[in-house]
Amino acid sequence: MSSDSTTGGSRVRQLIARVGFPHLLATTLALVAATILLGVAAKATGSGLACEANWPQCDAGPYNLFPANLPSFYEWFHRFVAMFAGFAIIGSAVAAWRNPGVDARVATLVVLGMVLTPIQVVLGRETVLQYEMTILSLHFWTAVLIFVLFVVATVLVWRSALTRRHVTGALVLGTAALPLHVALSPLVLTDITDYSPSVQMAQYGVTLALLAAVIVAVMVGRWRLEDDRLVGLLVGAAGLALVVVFLGRRAVMTLNPALDYLYLLLSAILFVTFVVGIRLTRGASSRTPKAGSR
Template sequence: MSTDSHTSRPVLRPLIERFGFPHLLAMTLVLVAATILLGVAAKATGSGLACEQNWPLCDAGPYNLFPSNLPSFYEWFHRFVAMFAGVAIIGTAVAAVRLPNIDTRVAALVVAGMILTPVQVVLGRETVTQYTMDILSLHFWTAVLIFVLFVVATVRVWAPRLTAGYVTGALALGAVSLPFHVALSPLVIGDITTYRPSLQMAQYGVTLALLAAVIVAGMIGRRRFESARLTGLLSGTAALALLVVFVGRRAVMTYSPLLDDLYIAAAGLLLVSFLAGIWLTRVTPSEATDTRSP
């Protein structure tokens, strides 16, 4: 009987070899986004309070597998997905450091995300055991920072495959998302109906879409276009998007008329910036080849 070679090879190739690092990174980004949105759902429904300051277990029986009611299920499911996101973040960071062909800047970004992950876990525990607005805000913004780090890393990895059309598409996504961000805010929706958990999840989903859109547009725009006017506009668009997200969040938390006015003004400027960017990408010649780093 032959003792040839096939027995020396593993039957199942490792995940990183089967799908590649770019796909692993994209999958991790999706899990991070899902964790954020489920966290919003848990907060909006007061589900963390259903656990009566118990962490990491709640009221879900052995190994937390049987939530006793719907609020407990929200919190349990949030923690369940967050566990997988944490494992994926660590795995992606280890792969980025160990694989020889990964850009050191990408590795630095995902390692930074990995370092922030235990901080985020501790803050998540504190939202259950203490539930103060300051801790809740820190928990949210740390999650957003991890999301941004992974978006930037993902765009860097996928950048050679992203053409100038993706810049226009990202700006169009931002232009479409922004009116929904305003319409779903308490400033507008509060005059029509209550700010229900489903509406809060929808607005924060739009928030993540806005952040991803300006990051893709800015990074790929610098890579594909040489126009200083366009790249400057894209940088300003990113700054405006951050202002809209920050002020929008503060307006939700404090219900300040001044913040409401600033939010509407910033959102109006951002929409003009998105539309101007779309026009410029259509009239500005793009690079036929791509040799620069984003």
């Protein structure tokens, strides 16, 4: 029994050595993001109730395993990619847990992502069987939480390769993403026909980019910047970005004028914060990593 366990652990370590755990984690992150965007596409095209409201089956082929039409294809393909994302999440968690060379914080984050995965699967099932707004929201935010966990874990794994320039680059990405986030929202696209599935996918893609940007800026800023006030500005920007993303989602769903105005105001403040952050980080002093730091 002990020999089998040792052999299994050795095989896991050999697999990680060949593929590279950082690359495995980055691939998992990409699959999680793709699953979220395909879920948005399924919702935007009204395909959530396709596949004749079957789950996990669809509405064509042997045992109803395949889609019968285009709406069903959106839902089926979302599930198909989600399946591989789930396997990648589990594989990343097992690899992190079994490999002593992986940072304990990274292992904790990816294991938590694995724990949330079956909850997300159940919520996905309920979106098909019930299709209620509360369930849809829980399904979306759970997916975003898993995405955030893997972004943080990925940044931790790549820590030694990240510098002050990556802080500036992340802020540039946030500065570019934020106006697109607003421009692609129903607040600007007042004609509902313009708010097409492709536009919605683009907006949520920008949302994920915005979240990733502020996470990278804060984490790398804390490691590489000497100015604590500048780091505090980055932390404030991250908090503000979370509120903007939440309000953007609520504004889309409720079309509440009060939320619309607050969303626009906070987006403008966040944009200015990004611009100031870019200017300050470009001339900021870099902190030399301590010997042996990871």
